[in-house]
């Protein structure tokens with residue numbers, strides 16, 4: 244049976260997935276519903292929700308700072324899950340979190356509780372495919388949570404094949420070698436790499452890392468199913484540029 248995340252993303256012509264840091268709001272987690280509704284109304288296809296962590300190895304400065312602001316508000320994984328249980332949304336949520344807090348919480352309990360929320364996908368960037376049995380051992384079909392694979396575009400076709408084999412939801416194509424952050428410069432071969440990856444899978448392929456302008460979005464929409472935008476959205480929300488966020492998503496999904 245096709246899981247909800249894949250079902251809901253399939254058929255969307257220009258997938259747009261904004262990333263937000265849970266708890267990075269004036270009112271902390273009490274502001275989460277408001278931000279989710281704002282992004283959903285603007286036209287987001289799904290929303291990636293980050294769990295703050297003290298040692299976020301894949302995060303660039305903007306996301307890292309957002310995590311620190313959230314941690315300063317004492318936002319915990321437990322509190323995030325409890326808040327998500329109350330969130331109302333028609334679009335799927337994807338949780339992005341590092342393994343350590345999940346392990347501390349208890350992996351099985353974490354997945355069980357997560358399945359009671361609108362979270363339909365999970366990204367754990369510091370657990371490579373070879374070690375994902377730490378998660379998949381406890382992940383049952385009824386939980387309806389897709390473990391999303393991050394695939395580096397310079398990784399070589401054999402590795403890419405391995406990663407997309409049995410993948411669920413969508414493929415997260417990582418556009419740069421390095422950490423997250425707006426304003427990356429992309430290599431000329433990138434579009435070709437994305438096309439190669441897209442040809443290896445039936446799943447939607449979404450491009451993330453450094454996507455921050457409508458030109459970036461248009462470029463990647465040509466060769467993939469859509470984009471993930473983190474740092475730009477996190478920064479604009481933090482600076483109160485709500486209008487900018489709304490128009491950006493509207494334009495990106497037109």
Ligand SMILES: O=P(O)(O)OC[C@@H](O)[C@@H](O)c1c[nH]c2ccccc12
Pocket residue numbers: 262291293301302306339366368393422423424425451452453454471472473474475
């Ligand atoms: O911020 P950027 O460059 O737009 O990239 C998306 C990114 O923030 C989000 O998907 C993300 C935040 N932290 C991560 C860690 C690993 C993979 C992905 C992420």
